[in-house]
Amino acid sequence: MSRLRSGPTMTWGRRDFLKSAAAGCGSAAALALSACATPSGGTSGKVVVVGGGYGGATAAKYIRMWSNGGIDVTLVEPAPEFISCPMSNLVLGGSKDMAFLTVSYDNLTRRHGVKVIRDMAIAVDTDKRTVKLSGGGDLSYDRLILSPGIEFMWDKVPALNNADAQSKVLHAWKAGAQTLALRRQLEAMPDGGVYVLSIPVAPYRCPPGPYERACQVAWYFKRAKPRSKVLVLDGNGDVTSKGPLFKKAWADEFKGIVEYRANHVLTDVDVASRTAKFEVNDDVKADVLNVLPPQRASAIARSAGVVTANDRWCDVDFQTFESVKVRNIHVLGDAIQVAMGMPKSGHMANQHAKVCAAAVVALLAGQPPNPTPVLNNTCYSMITDKDSVHVCSVHQWDKDKKTVVPVAGAGGVSTAMSELEGSYAFAWARNIWADTLA
Amino acid sequence: MRMLHIGLAVLTMLAVATAAAQTTDPNLARNLAATCANCHGTQGVSQGGIESLAGMAKATMISKLQEFKTGARPASIMHQLSKGYTDEQLALIAGWFSEQKAPK
Numbered sequence: 409m410s411r412l413r414s415g416p417t418m419t420w421g422r423r424d425f426l427k428s429a430a431a432g433c434g435s436a437a438a439l440a441l442s443a444c445a446t447p448s449g450g451t452s453g454k455v456v457v458v459g460g461g462y463g464g465a466t467a468a469k470y471i472r473m474w475s476n477g478g479i480d481v482t483l484v485e486p487a488p489e490f491i492s493c494p495m496s497n498l499v500l501g502g503s504k505d506m507a508f509l510t511v512s513y514d515n516l517t518r519r520h521g522v523k524v525i526r527d528m529a530i531a532v533d534t535d536k537r538t539v540k541l542s543g544g545g546d547l548s549y550d551r552l553i554l555s556p557g558i559e560f561m562w563d564k565v566p567a568l569n570n571a572d573a574q575s576k577v578l579h580a581w582k583a584g585a586q587t588l589a590l591r592r593q594l595e596a597m598p599d600g601g602v603y604v605l606s607i608p609v610a611p612y613r614c615p616p617g618p619y620e621r622a623c624q625v626a627w628y629f630k631r632a633k634p635r636s637k638v639l640v641l642d643g644n645g646d647v648t649s650k651g652p653l654f655k656k657a658w659a660d661e662f663k664g665i666v667e668y669r670a671n672h673v674l675t676d677v678d679v680a681s682r683t684a685k686f687e688v689n690d691d692v693k694a695d696v697l698n699v700l701p702p703q704r705a706s707a708i709a710r711s712a713g714v715v716t717a718n719d720r721w722c723d724v725d726f727q728t729f730e731s732v733k734v735r736n737i738h739v740l741g742d743a744i745q746v747a748m749g750m751p752k753s754g755h756m757a758n759q760h761a762k763v764c765a766a767a768v769v770a771l772l773a774g775q776p777p778n779p780t781p782v783l784n785n786t787c788y789s790m791i792t793d794k795d796s797v798h799v800c801s802v803h804q805w806d807k808d809k810k811t812v813v814p815v816a817g818a819g820g821v822s823t824a825m826s827e828l829e830g831s832y833a834f835a836w837a838r839n840i841w842a843d844t845l846a
Numbered sequence: 847m848r849m850l851h852i853g854l855a856v857l858t859m860l861a862v863a864t865a866a867a868q869t870t871d872p873n874l875a876r877n878l879a880a881t882c883a884n885c886h887g888t889q890g891v892s893q894g895g896i897e898s899l900a901g902m903a904k905a906t907m908i909s910k911l912q913e914f915k916t917g918a919r920p921a922s923i924m925h926q927l928s929k930g931y932t933d934e935q936l937a938l939i940a941g942w943f944s945e946q947k948a949p950k
Contacts, residue, residue: 470880474873474876755884758884759881759884762877762880762881762883763877766871766873766876766877766880770871770873777871778871778873778874778877779871780871780874781877782877782878782881782930782931782935783881784881784884784927784930786884786885786923786927798922798923800923800926800927801930802927802929802930802931803930804930815929815930817929818926818927818928818929818930819926819927819929819930820926822922826922828922829922829923831895832885832895832896832922832923834895835885835892835893835894835895835896836884836885836896838893838894838895839883839884839885839886839887839892839893839895839896840884840885842887842888842893843883843884843887843888846888
């Protein structure tokens with residue numbers, strides 16, 4: 409390792425390198441820089457990953473894979489199984505069930521040796537480098553990866569700031585029990601009813617997701633309740649993703665079912681009458697009211713002190729996904745303050761995780777991280793049970809801006825919805841679920 | 847003999863120092879290829895419905911990717927994604943997948 413120090417120039421500051429290599433191994437002896445190397449020449453160290461979604465599970469798997477099993481990885485996740493948010497709108501449409509979205513965590517352990525702990529991380533001690541678990545006990549780490557997802561800012565919808573109200577006016581924006589409960593509400597709604605979907609001002613998880621949801625509910629109504637309506641009340645000035653494609657679907661495929669209204673910033677609801685209230689617009693009464701509240705990085709990010717942007721999101725260094733504020737803590741997925749043009753998507757979280765995994769493996773081996781990370785995004789939205797549209801982008805490191813930027817002239821959207829893209833959407837799901845969890 | 851060993855050691859150190867100076871990641875090809883895995887499967891072994899890339903001849907993959915880039919090969923999405931990577935990056939990706947074991 410001392411050879412590296414003799415290198416005349418390194419993009420990544422030598423001081424940073426020494427500091428993080430030392431911190432990574434957690435002892436004075438680590439200053440020798442080789443302390444993380446095992447006798448066989450592999451890499452060792454302890455990594456704790458909080459959150460078993462697209463970001464966290466991928467990071468756990470790839471760190472094990474790329475360290476040849478040398479780095480000890482513990483994944484902390486309260487849910488017994490992974491339930492995918494992408495594709496979950498199909499459950500609302502009725503063409504898929506919850507089992508379709510559900511993937512076991514078993515392969516992470518069996519194939520990759522990840523220790524999966526079913527618990528909730530509730531606090532981080534950044535000095536001692538430990539994570540406190542809800543069920544008791546602490547986990548120590550050399551590097552901590554937080555992929556905690558989002559939590560809802562209930563104070564922005566005061567009437568929903570209690571569990572009873574939240575069981576009646578649903579978000580279904582974290583796939584699971586709420587997804588099924590919203591499906592039940594749609595099934596119970598009489599024909600001729602109005603389903604109202606309130607969308608928060610961006611940024612929020614999955615930019616095209618609400619518009620896909622409008623399509624899926626409309627697809628259900630068209631077949632089962634043809635006199636019913638889907639009313640989309642968007643806090644934004646226009647559809648935030650794939651706008652022309654969704655608007656075409658609403659005008660053609662779902663003509664007379666979907667109505668879209670922009671600039672509807674929700675301020676509160678009346679739970680009993682299922683009424684949505686807005687900053688400037690008139691109240692709207694629904695038969696099924698579905699509110700996506702404003703969002704921010706989940707509470708554990710706050711405890712770790714890594715929330716830096718607008719009191720909501722976590723700024724990271726995109727070469728490593730290490731927090732810009734707290735050393736040895738990396739943040740992935742929807743919780744980060746995204747770079748320009750980077751959506752909060754499951755695909756993107758998986759890509760964050762791979763950049764982070766490569767960096768963590770390098771850093772724990774006392775090597776500099778990859779100075780030129782590349783990420784891409786591919787996001788399919790299901791219009792019907794079979795037809796889909798996509799948006800995609802590629803993001804390259806810009807050494808002057810010191811961040812990742814979308815490549816001009818690359819990426820784009822579908823020309824039209826198609827069954828071919830629908831088949832690719834399902835293949836994407838099978839592949840990313842395996843890439844993340846198997 | 848002893849002098850020769852020292853000489854070799856110095857040469858090795860110089861080579862390593864030069865490599866570090868170039869600041870290229872020794873795992874660059876692997877890391878770039880991993881960006882394809884979401885759709886094409888971990889290490890290029892697909893779960894089906896999208897082509898596996900593991901074990902594909904490097905020249906074949908480079909020519910396919912270049913055809914996507916120019917628009918010569920029809921695509922739903924790869925004409926858009928391939929344009930986001932430099933030719934050098936695509937060559938590294940193709941090289942890495944060609945060295946992976948093809949699925950049975």
